[in-house]
Structures are given as C-alpha cells and as structure tokens.
Amino acid sequence: MSFQRQVGFWVTALAVAILALILLRGILLPFVAGLALAYLLDPLAHRFERLGIGRLPATIVILCLFVLFFILGLMLVVPIAANQLAAFVAKLPATVGRLQQLAVEHGAPIIERFGGPDAIRDVESSLGNIMSQAASWFGTFLQSLWSGGQAVVGIFSLLVITPVVAFYLLVDWEHMVKKVDSWLPRRHVVTIRQLAREMDRAIAGFLRGQALVCIILGTFYAVGLSLVGLNFGVLIGLVSGILTFIPYVGSLTGLVLSGGVAIVQFWPDWTMIAATFAIFFFGQFVEGNILSPKLVGDAVGVHPVWLMFALLAFGSLFGFLGLLLAVPIAAAIGVLMRFALRQYMDSPFYDSRRLVLSAEETRELQQGPVLSVTAPTDGRKKAIKPPKSSDPDV
Known part of the structure; x- marks a missing residue:
C-alpha cells in the first residue's frame, strides 16, 4: 500500500470514528464510563492476580468494593452538598452585593484618585456586568453538561450499565489487548507499540494519579473549611477537589469562592479570613511538593x-x-x-x-564506486575515486 493510500485509509477511519461519536453520543456515556472504570481498576486486578487470585474473582471483589464505597459516598456527601448548593445559589446575589459594597467602601479613595469622581459608579456597573455574565456562562455550561449527559442517558442507565460494562471489560482486558495487537500492521508494529506505551503512560499517570490527588485534596478542603466554620465549606471543598483535575484551576477556584464567602461572613475578623486562605495555601503546598510528584509524576x-x-x-x-x-x-x-x-x-x-x-x-553512486572519507576539518564527507588500473602506482 502506497503512502497516499495509507494516509487516506487513516483519515477515513478517523472521520468515521468522529461521525460515530457524534451520532451515538446520546447512548455512549455508560459504555465510555465503564471503559474508563475498567482502565482505572486494571492495575488493582493485576495485583490480585500476583497474589494468586484469578481474574474473575478479583474482578468481582474489586467492583463490589468500588460500588459499595461509591454508594456510601453518595449517601453521605450528596445530601449535604445538595443542600449547601441550594443555599449557595439562593444567597449568591446577596453575597456578590456585599462584596461590591465592601470593595466600594474601602477602595473608594483609591478609585476616585486614579479614576475621577465618576469612577465609583463605573466600577459598580462593571462588576455587576461581569458577575451577571459569569453566572450566565456558568449556567449555560452546566445546562450543556446536563443535556449532553444525564438527560439523554439517565442516571439509572449510568449507575446500572456502567458496572456491568466495567465487569466484562475488566475480565477480558488482557485478551482484548492481545487481540487489538494482532490487528496492527506488521511492518509498523514496533513503532505503534512504542506509541501505545507512551500513550498508556501519559493517560495512566494523569488519570490514576490525579484522581487520587482530587480525592485527597477535596476531602482536606471540605473538612478544613467545615472546621473553620465557613458557610458552604463542604460544597466549596468538594468543588475545589474535583476541579483539581485541571492543574491550578481547582485551588484557584476554591480560593476565590472561599475567600469571597469568608470576607462576607467573617468581616472584619481577619483571623478567620486568614485561616480560610491558609487552608488553600497549605493544600497547594502539599499538592505541589508531595502529592503530585509522588502520585502523578513527571512523565505525564x-x-x-x-x-x-x-x-x-x-x-x-x-x-x-x-x-x-x-x-x-x-x-x-x-x-x-x-x-x-x-x-x-x-x-x-x-x-x-x-x-x-x-x-x-x-x-x-551513479558515477561509479567511491571511497568515502571524512575530512578532519569540517566533518563533511569527501568522495575520493579509486585509482585507475593504468596508473603507474597500481
């Protein structure tokens, strides 16, 4: 097969895959979630196998433990987070208004000095527009996630089909890998295997490591903010932990949310406000110096x-x-x-x-046999023709 035909084949395969993903996106969620779950739990199944437990019993034990902890987590966390989310949305306008009032009260001299007497009204109007646009964008984003995932597939199918898909994939994981490997073109099998190993190292290093980082930091933030007495502490901590999946975004989001709530709630008690900020600074320090280097690594x-x-x-x-x-x-x-x-x-x-x-x-090569030597000065090759048989030195 020529190079042009190979390129055409792979471009066509990519286009078909994208088209299938677009057409079937409404029903793919539980299957993709099951695939991701099986991929994440496959190293644990390997450890059970090294202990002498078969693949099938190991898969049953792993999935049962995972479902048990998942249900317990939902029963303990979801009611608290849902109540705090409803209260947070209800109090959001009042919180934003209070922050604007504090900013204008304590920053008015500086604003008027650099912006003039009408700068205060401009700042208030600008802050209001920014907050309304941010709220609108956030609501649109959440609505797109809801309509693209749960509304089409449904929570029931996600919770029921995903464990079943993960079970079958986890049992047959090694067989599937060998089967896919047998389909690779033999001429490029070494290169494709090397690329697959690099992809697996990058995906596994980030998904498995960063998932543990998210769980640890989310728990730490939720417990720490609750002990400080911050309103919506569990909700802000969980959101910060989940968003830690995106580097620097989780800690920054949690810092802004908790800082704004702390200022409105504790003002003018700077001790409690500083304690709230200290929780995130400490969490960021632990993440950057201990958790990420140990769990995620540098080869992501x-x-x-x-x-x-x-x-x-x-x-x-x-x-x-x-x-x-x-x-x-x-x-x-x-x-x-x-x-x-x-x-x-x-x-x-x-x-x-x-x-x-x-x-x-x-x-x-077209002119005839040559002797190739390397010049000692510039390292370039120099062609020297062999002497003819009629020369007197031959």
Whole structure:
C-alpha cells in the first residue's frame, strides 16, 4: 500500500470514528464510563492476580468494593452538598452585593484618585456586568453538561450499565489487548507499540494519579473549611477537589469562592479570613511538593493549557461524555504530536544538509564506486575515486 493510500485509509477511519461519536453520543456515556472504570481498576486486578487470585474473582471483589464505597459516598456527601448548593445559589446575589459594597467602601479613595469622581459608579456597573455574565456562562455550561449527559442517558442507565460494562471489560482486558495487537500492521508494529506505551503512560499517570490527588485534596478542603466554620465549606471543598483535575484551576477556584464567602461572613475578623486562605495555601503546598510528584509524576506530558482547552471543548460539544474522553484524547494527541515532531526533526525538511548529502551520495553512486572519507576539518564527507588500473602506482 502506497503512502497516499495509507494516509487516506487513516483519515477515513478517523472521520468515521468522529461521525460515530457524534451520532451515538446520546447512548455512549455508560459504555465510555465503564471503559474508563475498567482502565482505572486494571492495575488493582493485576495485583490480585500476583497474589494468586484469578481474574474473575478479583474482578468481582474489586467492583463490589468500588460500588459499595461509591454508594456510601453518595449517601453521605450528596445530601449535604445538595443542600449547601441550594443555599449557595439562593444567597449568591446577596453575597456578590456585599462584596461590591465592601470593595466600594474601602477602595473608594483609591478609585476616585486614579479614576475621577465618576469612577465609583463605573466600577459598580462593571462588576455587576461581569458577575451577571459569569453566572450566565456558568449556567449555560452546566445546562450543556446536563443535556449532553444525564438527560439523554439517565442516571439509572449510568449507575446500572456502567458496572456491568466495567465487569466484562475488566475480565477480558488482557485478551482484548492481545487481540487489538494482532490487528496492527506488521511492518509498523514496533513503532505503534512504542506509541501505545507512551500513550498508556501519559493517560495512566494523569488519570490514576490525579484522581487520587482530587480525592485527597477535596476531602482536606471540605473538612478544613467545615472546621473553620465557613458557610458552604463542604460544597466549596468538594468543588475545589474535583476541579483539581485541571492543574491550578481547582485551588484557584476554591480560593476565590472561599475567600469571597469568608470576607462576607467573617468581616472584619481577619483571623478567620486568614485561616480560610491558609487552608488553600497549605493544600497547594502539599499538592505541589508531595502529592503530585509522588502520585502523578513527571512523565505525564499533558500541558495544563492544552488540558483546559480539551476539557472545555469536549465538554461543550459532548457534555459529560466529552469530559470523560477529553483527557485520553488530549494525551494521545500529545504523544502523536511529539512523535511527528521527532520525525520532522530527523527529516531533510528540518535540516537541508541531509537532503544535500543524500543527493551527493546518489550522484556518486551513479558515477561509479567511491571511497568515502571524512575530512578532519569540517566533518563533511569527501568522495575520493579509486585509482585507475593504468596508473603507474597500481
């Protein structure tokens, strides 16, 4: 198969996959969630196998424990978070108004000094417009996630079908990997396997490691803010922990939310406000120096900006399904782009001297046998023709 036909084949396969994803996005959520769950739990199944437990019993034990802890977590956390979310939405206008009032009261001299006597009204109007636009965007984003995921598939199918799909995939994981490996083109099997290992290392390092980081930080923030006595502490802590999946976004979001609520609630008690900020500073320190280096590592290869773009793009296009697919696809594209860059760096398109040397070698081969030596001065190859048989020295 020629290079053009290979490119055409893979472009067609990619187009068919994207079209299928668009057409079937309404029913793919429990299956993709089951695939992600099986992928995350596969290393645990390997550990059970090393202990002498078969694949089937290990899968049953792992999924039963996971479902048990998941149900307990829902029963304990969801009612508290739901009540705090309703109260937070109800008090949001009053909280924003109080923050604007404090900002105008304590920043009025500075604002008037640099902006003039009418600057206060302009600042109030600007802050109001920004907050209304932010609230509108956030509501639209949540609505797109809801309509793209839960409203189409339903909570029931997600909770029932996902464990079943994960069970069958986890049992047959090794067989599926070997089967897919047998389909690879034999000519490029070594390169494809190497790329697959790099993708697996990037995806596994981020998903499994960052998931543990999110759970640990979310628990720490929720407990710490609740002990301080902050309103909506559990909700803000959980949101911060979940958003920690995107580097720097979770801690920054939690810092802004908790700081705003703390100022409105505790003002002018700076001790409690400082304690609220200290919780996030300490959590960020632990994440950057202990959790992320130990659990995530340095071989992820997913840039935070690229990750944020992928999550927002796929989330807006495919809802919750897009959020599940964003990180694996972003990591895979990153691996392929680095491979393409290495190929480009080794090609004559990057270094024209390689093309010149190749042309010189081709011309020399056409002229006859040559002896190739390297000059000691510039390292360039120099062609020396062998002496003719009629020369007196031969």
